[in-house]
Amino acid sequence: MSEASYTPLTRPKMAARVARDVEEGWYVNLGIGIPTLIADQVGDREVIFHSENGLLGMGPAPAPDKIDPWLINAGKQHVTLNKGGSFFHHADSFAMIRGGHLDLCVLGAFEVASNGDIANWATAVDDSAPAVGGAMDLAVGAARVWVVMEHLTKEGKPRLVKSCSYPLTALGVVQRIYTNLAVIDVTSRGFVLRETVPGLSLSDLQAITGAPLLVEENSHG
Amino acid sequence: MIDKFVRSIAEAIGAVADGATILVGGFGSVGQPNALIEGLIEQGAKNLTVVANNAGTGHTGLAKLMELGRVRRILCSFPRSAGSVVFEELYRAGKIELEIVPQGTLAERLRAAGAGIPAFFTPTAVGTRLAEGKEEREFDGRRYVMETALPGDLALIEAWRADRLGNLTYRESGRNFNPVMAMAGKVAVVQSQHIAEAGEIDPETIITPGIFVDRVVHLPYGDLAA
Numbered sequence: 488m489s490e491a492s493y494t495p496l497t498r499p500k501m502a503a504r505v506a507r508d509v510e511e512g513w514y515v516n517l518g519i520g521i522p523t524l525i526a527d528q529v530g531d532r533e534v535i536f537h538s539e540n541g542l543l544g545m546g547p548a549p550a551p552d553k554i555d556p557w558l559i560n561a562g563k564q565h566v567t568l569n570k571g572g573s574f575f576h577h578a579d580s581f582a583m584i585r586g587g588h589l590d591l592c593v594l595g596a597f598e599v600a601s602n603g604d605i606a607n608w609a610t611a612v613d614d615s616a617p618a619v620g621g622a623m624d625l626a627v628g629a630a631r632v633w634v635v636m637e638h639l640t641k642e643g644k645p646r647l648v649k650s651c652s653y654p655l656t657a658l659g660v661v662q663r664i665y666t667n668l669a670v671i672d673v674t675s676r677g678f679v680l681r682e683t684v685p686g687l688s689l690s691d692l693q694a695i696t697g698a699p700l701l702v703e704e705n706s707h708g
Numbered sequence: 709m710i711d712k713f714v715r716s717i718a719e720a721i722g723a724v725a726d727g728a729t730i731l732v733g734g735f736g737s738v739g740q741p742n743a744l745i746e747g748l749i750e751q752g753a754k755n756l757t758v759v760a761n762n763a764g765t766g767h768t769g770l771a772k773l774m775e776l777g778r779v780r781r782i783l784c785s786f787p788r789s790a791g792s793v794v795f796e797e798l799y800r801a802g803k804i805e806l807e808i809v810p811q812g813t814l815a816e817r818l819r820a821a822g823a824g825i826p827a828f829f830t831p832t833a834v835g836t837r838l839a840e841g842k843e844e845r846e847f848d849g850r851r852y853v854m855e856t857a858l859p860g861d862l863a864l865i866e867a868w869r870a871d872r873l874g875n876l877t878y879r880e881s882g883r884n885f886n887p888v889m890a891m892a893g894k895v896a897v898v899q900s901q902h903i904a905e906a907g908e909i910d911p912e913t914i915i916t917p918g919i920f921v922d923r924v925v926h927l928p929y930g931d932l933a934a
Contacts, residue, residue, distance in 0.1 A: 539811060540735045540881050556738070557880040563736040563789075574880055576887040576915070577735075578819040581812030585832060617808065618786040623838065624812030627831040658835040 493686035495638075495667040503528045505593060505635050505665050510534075513590035514543070514583075516625055518607075519562045521635045522593040537589060539621040541580050544572025561621065584621065584628040592629035594622065596636050596661075598651045601677040601698035603661045605634065606653035617654070626657035638666035638695060645697035647671065647678060668692060671700065679703055712874040712924050713903070717747035720897045720925040724753035724862055727780075731818065731860035731889040732760040732770060736789070739882030741866040741899045743927050745769045748864070749776065757781045759818070759860060761811065761885060765791035774798055783858070785811035808838060815888055817858035822891025822920070827856045863893025867916070867924075870900035871907075874921030875914045883915065890920040898924040 496504065498521050506528035509515060516537045517523050526536055527547065536545040539561040546567035549555065553567075560566045568574075583589060596607040605626055609617035626632055636646055647664065664671045669692055670681040680700045683692055693700050714720050721744065724730075730748065734740025749772060756779050763784050764770030771794040773779055782804060787795055798804040809817070810832045820828055829852035833839040843854040865886045868879035876898060878886060890896040903926045 538881075540738075540884050542881060555880065557882050559736065559738050559881050563738075568880075574878075574883055576878075576883050577811070577815035577885045578888045581815050585812050585816075585830060618788045619808055619810050619838065620786045621811040623810040623832045623836065627834070628812070655836045 493684045496684060499524055501635055501665055501667055504670070505633065509591065514588065516584065516589050516592045516629065518592070518594040518622070518625070520595040522595060523562065525593060537583060538566070539580055539584070541575050541577060542566070542568065542572065544569040546572070581621070581624055584624050587628060587630060589629040591631045591633065592625045593633045593635055594625065596634045596646065597653045598646050598648050599634050599661050599664055599673070600648050600651050601673065603659040603673045604651050605632070605656045605661050606651040607656045609654040611653065622656050626660045631662055632660045633663045633665065634661050635665045638668040645695055648697035676701060711872045712918065712921060713872050714923050714925050717743055717925055718750065720744065720899070720923045721747040721751045722895070722897070722923070724748065724751055726753050727755045728753055728861040729757040729759065729859070731863040731893050732758060733863070733865045733884065733886035733889050735761050735881065735884035739866050739878065739884050739886055740769065741864040742769050743899050744864040744897060745773060749773050754778045755780045757783070759783045759858060761785055761814065762789055763787035763792050763795035765789060767794060771795065774804060777803070779804060781805040781807070783807040783809055783814070785809055785814050810838060813855050814858070815885065817855055818885065818888040818892040821857035821859035822888060825857060827854050829854055858892060860889065860893045861895065863889040863896040865890050865896055865898040867898050867900040869902045869904055869909060870898055870924045871904045871909055873906055874898070874918030874924055875909055876900070876916035876921060877909060877913055878915055887916050890916045895922045896920055897922060899927045900924055901928060
């Protein structure tokens with residue numbers, strides 16, 4: 488492996504990269520963590536954000552003196568409601584999710600496999616009391632499921648793998664992965680590299696990716 | 709004249725048998741009927757099964773009920789959160805049973821119970837450990853698991869506004885699980901921030917029609933969300 492001559496994206500830049508691909512008019516659910524940061528990066532495109540606990544049209548965090556105790560998001564943070572927003576109960580909220588009405592869900596993950604399997608809710612098979620929340624519903628329900636995560640674990644292990652080692656959240660659902668190093672599509676042939684950060688070679692990226700990275704002739708890195 | 713208003717929390721809770729299944733509304737602390745949970749603690753029923761999205765925080769409300777050893781089993785989607793110390797300790801010590809339910813499956817199992825649907829098929833959890841032991845079917849080439857309805861003996865609900873007929877409105881994200889739990893409870897009791905005369909709540913805005921509600925206690929601003 489050659490010496491690193493590239494700069495990994497910061498978390499806000501990862502969010503900004505995802506946000507570039509979010510289209511005007513989409514209904515979008517953002518998972519906890521890096522995905523949450525995407526909302527601030529969509530600019531003046533009209534994108535409607537959904538929160539599992541019964542909000543459409545979720546807006547940014549309020550000023551400290553404008554906090555409304557009744558208005559929280561799925562991460563239990565105080566939020567606001569944009570003009571045209573609405574409230575609904577949990578069964579309707581998950582009908583939106585499971586009924587395929589969301590255009591996009593962006594999730595964080597521990598691992599994604601080259602067949603699109605995702606593991607993002609329990610860190611070990613013997614995890615005593617893991618919390619699944621709405622992750623399994625979102626992963627099977629949204630029209631598009633994208634993952635944004637670091638390319639490697641804190642221990643330096645690949646998060647993009649042939650087969651997930653952590654307990655699965657859903658089978659074969661992830662369509663695209665944005666990491667701090669690259670954008671990768673999940674296709675029927677496996678991972679297809681779409682772009683990398685400047686200065687990072689395919690061979691260096693492959694060395695830290697747990698499954699083959701294909702490159703299509705018309706793509707450019 | 710129908711009058712579902714009662715004067716006290718104890719009257720609202722009424723008789724609860726040991727071993728009952730209790731549905732507790734709320735998502736985190738928002739829309740959680742804390743005064744009714746306190747009422748259940750006072751009432752004394754034990755060996756309870758509790759259905760709630762979260763497993764309580766700190767040492768009050770749901771956490772207190774568990775700490776007192778009154779909950780045998782809990783069903784929730786997100787038991788572990790900041791401050792869920794009581795649950796985690798009991799769980800580690802093997803003193804409470806846990807059934808993890810994906811949040812949408814939890815909402816739909818409650819809705820199904822309220823709608824007279826004994827079971828349904830969902831793609832959620834297919835191929836994961838939460839589908840282990842569950843019947844699987846294929847429809848149009850896609851895999852689904854069967855989930856069963858989740859009825860309760862008693863539903864504890866927090867509303868924003870209620871009238872004597874039990875018609876309810878909720879406030880913002882305080883709605884969450886409350887409407888489906890009101891449907892799924894054999895008995896649904898409500899603590900409401902405000903009360904209204906019958907006919908005063910615009911029928912177009914009623915979220916839970918009174919048919920799903922048995923008793924209402926008025927607790928004006930007694931229970932603001934954290």
